[in-house]
Amino acid sequence: MILKRMFRRRQEPDVKMEQGLEKTRKGVFREITRLFDRAELDDELFEDLEMLLIQADVGWDVSQRLVVELRDRIEEDHIVNPADAREILRLEMIKLLELATQNRKIKLLQRGVPFVILVTGVNGTGKTTSIAKLAAYHKQFGRSVLIAAGDTFRAAAIDQIKVWGERLNVPVIAHQQGADPGAVVFDAVQSARQRGIDVLIVDTAGRLQTKHNLMAELQKLRRIIEKQIPEAPQESLLVIDATTGQNGLVQAAEFTKAVEITDLMITKLDSTAKGGIAFSVAREIGTPIAYIGTGEKATDLAEFNPETYVDSLFFGEGEGF
Amino acid sequence: MFETLSDRLNETFGKLGRKGRLTEKDVDDAMRDVRRALLEADVNFKVVKDFVASVKERALGQDVMQSLTPAQTAIGIVNEELIRILGAERAPLNTPDRPPQIIMMAGLNGAGKTTHTGKLALHLRKQGRNPLMVAADVYRPAAVNQLQALGRQIDMAVYEEGTGKDPVDIARNAVRFAQERGYNPIIIDTAGRLQIDERLMQELVDIKQAVDPTEILLVADAMTGQEAVGVAEEFHAKLDVTGLVLTKMDGDARGGAALSIRAVTGIPIKFIGTGEKLDALEPFYPDRLAGRILGMGDVLSLIERAQEQTTEEDAERLQSKMMKGQFDLEDFLSQMQKVKSMGPLNQLLEMIPGVGSQLRQAKAEISDDDYKKIEAIIQSMTPWERRHPEKINNPRRRRIARGSGRDRQEVNQLLAQFKDMQKMMGQFGQMAKKGKMPKNLPFNLP
Incomplete structure (x- = not known):
């Protein structure tokens, strides 16, 4: 039985996301807005624009396309005012992310069926911290949460997630370091079903997408979940570090191949990085971004909103709200 | 991609x-x-x-x-x-005027500082040193536990004061502790931090002032994008970084961040991390990274990996067997297993210049499952059969197929292919004796 919409679309502007991105936007990216602060549209502007996009890790290909499309539009619509051109670019960038966001499936929480979130990613992107944030996020809606300590490889990863469990008052299912992660996940799913848990969040060890055996292990974890709950994992999340360069695209492709990634979470957006790789992923693979992480606290999580993202990171304050 | x-x-x-x-x-x-x-x-x-x-x-x-x-x-x-x-030359670790050698690890969150503290300690112990690892990350939950767990894993001393103390005091006390107990070098693991976090950056400066390290290593992720330069510049400005450790190089990132950091800050690259295991730390070779950035393959690494798997005697013995046409299925199996332990086949092929791109164009997928099938078939043979594959008759083939869970056809196919291979090797042997090279090789010699 369907109880409630899992993710409500918020009507009010996303204050949380904006605040989180505060630090980032102080960076060089006000420059895009400043770039259009000139009397006329000249070649230099487009060159500088391409550079600024590349500097944000948007990637050669997508930067190039954005600039070419912008130039085409300017020509077609006889645009002479730089402010208008800037608005076209802004909308193009939002559209690019929205195309992917539209792929986001509406997920429903069902009574008696745990909503399973499988959290994956390469080493050091912030999976464990993100899991704590997700746990806190779901708890605020009154949902019962359980965490599976599936990273049995990295030294003390289990301790790390247990510390978070205690802080957030969320139970953690864990075995010892070096144990089979499959067994942990199996136990956790069973426990979640028995206890009538609403949301089960599965941590996994960080792995580089080039490690075939570790990617196969991830597939196995997914199968173990699926076997017990056919519709799970309802969310297969890939955590990408905002500072990641063009390899992020390869990560998204390979993890999607292995465990059908449904959503992305971009972390460390409180850094100076712009997470521009999200544009390449949106364009090439179409994976939607669901959440962004903006700090080390459990509350530093926001739902992703393309408009806020583009405005905060690329166009500076005061735009679009 | x-x-x-x-x-x-x-x-x-x-x-x-x-x-x-x-x-x-x-x-x-x-x-x-x-x-x-x-x-x-x-x-x-x-x-x-x-x-x-x-x-x-x-x-x-x-x-x-x-x-x-x-x-x-x-x-x-x-x-x-x-x-x-x-940088054309290798940059070794700095040696202090007088001991102890103090190495400080710094970097963004998730770059791999703690793991590389362990790797570096192990690396230095292999050189006959007696390192001490210091847990100065008091912020990330269980970071101290992580270093302790690494210490247990490689039986390495760890200095810690829990998470309630000031990292500056911990570092200072650790140095005193090391001098009393005769530990040298001292490797200090610090918490990950953003270069724009004034308070935490000041903490690093304070640690530096307190212990006067011989070496400050910036640990950076090979997958880092355009921000790498800004991050390194900031750390360098505050700390005078003496070397770079580039981590996660076992992935498929090209690693252009390292080039940028080197070009802009001049910080020499001292080590690269090539895996999660604690012995996966290698000295840095500029030519290899250059080749990687260009996607030109990495033949040197391939040869090195091959050398790790085989001894010279093995190679000579095998060569003479091949020449005499005595190469049997047992040799074949052991060769195959050696290649397999070098890493996934796709990855090996990508290291060969040209092959990588051809593979991508053909979208060829060479699966490691094929290996397993062949392995199963050979392992279902008796040692006598492996040495005399030509004597495997039909009843034997049936038994082997049943034993390995493969089709009869697959067994036949393997034996036929092996026979061709033996024949070709025999020809090589003949020609080598006569001193001419065979024509019409299935591949072109450079």
């Missing part, structure tokens, strides 16, 4: 065909390829700009335009320039 620079340059110059002289515009097109390849490898855009300018100057000076193989000449120049920036 990304075309390599060699592919692109070959394409660009290939399009011009044999029309004779190339123009300056052709060179410009090629430089566009260079620029794109570097940007896709995450080389910082400012570094790319300067780099392309200097390559272009050299390319025009050296008459790439007149060269019969302009693509190769251009790649050669790019390669040389990359190596020049990366």
Whole structure:
């Protein structure tokens, strides 16, 4: 039985996301807005624009396309005012992310069926911290949460997630370091079903997408979940570090191949990085971004909103709200 | 996912065909390829700009335009320039005027500082030293536990004061502790931090002042994008970083961040991390990273991995067996297992120049499952059968198929292929004796 919409679309502007991105936007990216602060549209502007996009890790290909499309539009619509051109670019960038966001499936929480979130990613992107944030996020809606300590490889990863469990008052299912992660996940799913848990969040060890055996292990974890709950994992999340360069695209492709990634979470957006790789992923693979992480606290999580993202990171304050 | 620079340059110059002289515009097109390849490898855009300018100057000076193989000449120049920036010589760890040697690890969150503290300690112990690891990350939950767990894993001493103390005091006390107990070097693991976090950056400065380290290593993720330079500049400005450790190089990131950091800050790259295991730390070789940024394959690493798997005697014994046509299924199996332990086949092939791109074009997927099938079939044979594959008759084939869970056809196929292989090896042997090389090889010798 369907109880409630899992993710409500918020009507009010996303204050949380904006605040989180505060630090980032102080960076060089006000420059895009400043770039259009000139009397006329000249070649230099487009060159500088391409550079600024590349500097944000948007990637050669997508930067190039954005600039070419912008130039085409300017020509077609006889645009002479730089402010208008800037608005076209802004909308193009939002559209690019929205195309992917539209792929986001509406997920429903069902009574008696745990909503399973499988959290994956390469080493050091912030999976464990993100899991704590997700746990806190779901708890605020009154949902019962359980965490599976599936990273049995990295030294003390289990301790790390247990510390978070205690802080957030969320139970953690864990075995010892070096144990089979499959067994942990199996136990956790069973426990979640028995206890009538609403949301089960599965941590996994960080792995580089080039490690075939570790990617196969991830597939196995997914199968173990699926076997017990056919519709799970309802969310297969890939955590990408905002500072990641063009390899992020390869990560998204390979993890999607292995465990059908449904959503992305971009972390460390409180850094100076712009997470521009999200544009390449949106364009090439179409994976939607669901959440962004903006700090080390459990509350530093926001739902992703393309408009806020583009405005905060690329166009500076005061735009679009 | 990304075309390599060699592919692109070959394409660009290939399009011009044999029309004779190339123009300056052709060179410009090629430089566009260079620029794109570097940007896709995450080389910082400012570094790319300067780099392309200097390559272009050299390319025009050296008459790439007149060269019969302009693509190769251009790649050669790019390669040389990359190596020049990366630093032609290896940079060893600094040695202190008087002991102890104190090494401080610093970097962004998730770069791999704690793991590399363990790796470096192990590396130094192998050189006969007696290292002490210091847990000065009091912020990340269980970071102290992580270093302790690593310490237990490799039986290495860890100094810690829990998470309630000031990291500056911990570092200072650790040095005193090490001097009393005779530990040297001292490796201090610090918490990950953003370069824009004033308070935490000041903490690093305070640790530096308190213990006066011989070496401050910036630990950076090979997958880092354009921000790498900004991050390194900030750490360098505050701390005077003495070396870079580039981590996660076992992935498929091109690692352009390292080039950018080196070019902008001049910090030498001292080590690269190539895996999660604690012995996966290698000295840095500029030529290899240059090749990787260009997507030119990594033959040296391939040879090294092969050498790790086999001894010279093994190789000689095998060679003489091959020459005499005595290479049997047992040798075949052991060779196969050696190749397998070098890593996934796809990854090995990508290290061979040219093969990588051809594979990508053909979208060829060589699965490690094929290995397993062959392995199962051979392992279902008796030792006598492995040594005398030609004597495996039909009843034996049936038994082998049943035993390995494969089809009869698959067994037949393997035996037939092996027979061809033996025949070819026999021919090699004959010809080698007569001193001529065989014609019509299935591959071209360079």
